[in-house]
Amino acid sequence: MSRLRLVLFGLGAVGLAVLWVVATTGLPPVGTDVHPYRDAAVAAAAAHATANVVSSINFDQRTFDTLGEETILLASVVAVTTLLRPADDERVEPPDPPPAVLPATRLAGWALLPVTLLVGADVVLHGHLTPGGGFQGGVVLATALHLLYLAGSFPALQWVRPTRWAPLLEPAGSGLFVVVGLAGLVVGAGFTAEFLPPGVLGAPLSSGTVLLLNVVAGVGVGAAVVSLLGQFLRQEIVIGPGAAP
């Protein structure tokens, strides 16, 4: 069976490689000035006073895809929570005493916590102006809390990390994303349409719903990553095999 597997895999890989060559050699050349999508997307971003064109594409022109991706994240969190729920043959153990951590590491972890939180908030709140946005900023915010784990303090992490609230914040973030989309429908402009004043290009309060959706996504993504990492860490650290029921 394993030989058949290798033969099939080899033939398939060679065949797909040939197809890939056929596909890519026939493509238009890279690096020319002709780029109809760029021209259209940049103009559309400018029309809604969104300085960061990538954010405009993600949170204005193609908001629906981002809504779908945010929902995938929500689904993944619910899925992981479901699959890692305590099984009948598992029980909670007190965590092993943490291995000794250098005082310098400990200090660095605690010192970087507020800095990283600040950076995360900055990335979220300026996503419509500069590279960044709700997804990236949300991940930074969530990782900030996990510096405490690196600093050697799992109990402190459990204390700081909003484990009780993260599982609620994540669906709340996704739900608010949908609500912002529906608000456009309610004011008659269409689903996920711009319904806030766009402001001046480059101003901190500009780009209308892009800023709002970035904040909502930041909350959702941050909570999602906290929940995900929290589940995995918990499974690794405090869940052990127990007696079969």
Place this chain on the structure above:
Amino acid sequence: MNTVDVLAPVAVTGPVLLACLVLVAGRWLPRPVIDAVALAGAVGLAVCGALLVHATLAGDAVTWLGGWTPPPGAHPVGIALVVDPAAGGLVVLVGVLAAGALLFSWRYFASVEARFHGLVLLFSAGMTGFVLAGDLFTMLVFFELMGAVAYALAAYKIEEPRSLQGGLTFGVVNSLGAYLALCGIGVLYARTGQLSLAYVGETLAGARPDGPAVVGIVLVLVGWLVKAAAVPFHFWLADAHAVAPTPVCVLFSGVMAPLGVYGVVRVSAVAAPEVPALRGVLVVVGAVTAVLGAVLCVVQRNLKRLLAYSTIAHIGLFLVGATDGGARAWLVYLAGHAGVKAALFLLVGGLLARFGSVDEIDLHGAGRTGDPADRVAAALYVVAALALAGLPPFGAGLGKAALEESVPGALVPVVVGTSVVTAAAVLRAGLRVFYGVGPRPERRVDLERTSGEGEERETTGRLRHATATMLAAPALLLAAAAVVGVLPLIGRVGALAGERLADGGAYRAAVLGTGAVAGAVPEPVSWHPPGVVTGVLTTAAAVVLALLVLVSGRVPARRRRPVRRAIGPVVLGLERLHSGHVGDYVAWLLFGAAVIGIAVAAPTLG
């Protein structure tokens, strides 16, 4: 704004919002409230779908989200949702099956903090988004949403290692399909500068297809074929169905896997009008899927695997019909099959709750308890099995009859044979389990075949009686399958939906706003005397075949041996290919993708 501008986005995001609601409030709300909210969401989705069908009978409706309607001749930057009767009808199907699954699980899972309900609602949203998306990348996003939820639902019973195994295999194979589709979308985008399906098609239309266009489309179609469980991408489906909770199987078999066929038809009609070789390849893939599914269905003893292979066989028939003349018939067949198959899965779920097993041999005669509820379940199961064989007036029979009328003569034996053989296998298992027909097969240890013993229960403890909702859900779904066959409206809309789905030109015209092309109104799918006669005959054939198999247990073993010696090794070889080893499945996936790609590209590119 018109109806579709409101309803299309609401159909996708409404279930997401409800899912968020039950996930947030789930820990405080009592279980019946959560059940009611989720059920209301599913029913609401079905109503939404019906309104979408009604709004698009005259022509496809397009809504550009966020107000990004492209001016005439300009490059689009936004996302369009495109609704036609086929898309609307599939939304109805998603809603109805989700409602059936939720109704059945009313007293089923000990669902912790409403996560099961949240997952089912998110799953419905994913399927709805995939159906309504008029954009290749949006299709992929919702394909992945469907997947992310489905892997978790398949592996829901975490105490069983094989459950996680089945979910993992499902996840690996479907993710690979999604990667291939993503590569295809990338190539198509690089070739055309577009992500909107209609604009991709418009850019490619009229020109001789080139390498990127053909390979890009083939890769996208392979992704959807993985979801459709077409051979040789079908391996995950039986494994996932065998381990998934039965209400989840209803959604997997009834609509999720068939949506793969929908995606194939949609993309090839709109974006690949100039690739004639594609049609022949898809017909061959469909026919092989149907035959292989039927053969493997017969040899199963795990009832859920048996039903899963029957689904694979029927999906093969849908693919054959959709690509070779049966455009007006296959959606009716799909709807009728969904109701019947859903009812069968739920009845098997009832067996699991009552008797703690889904093994045909282990359960021999188990259903003869004399309990009235078990009698009702037995009757429902037999009726559903006969409906699967094509018994009038059920929708599966109507769709099958129409398919036999429409496809070329050479394919009729495939349609008839597949439906007879799969229905006979389903009926054989039901007669054994519910009525104890035939001698009890010897309980031999079978290393080659997955048994259905030791399956984890989905209820807390063994149920002494089937509950009302556990019988009402399959009865209602079976009634819905009968409605599909009886209500002339459905035959009319089904034919229209199928023909319009195959008409990529009208779709492109609607999205580009270049004026609607009015297609001819197709002949409605309805019962004709020949269809009724073949329906009755195939049903009778399935009954006879099932009884023959059951009685053959009485034939002395030495008389049976020649038959077994002749076909045994072939079937055993086929079964051994379905090893459960994810590496094998991946190898087949790559091999199949390459073969399909070369078979399409070689004649097209010359």
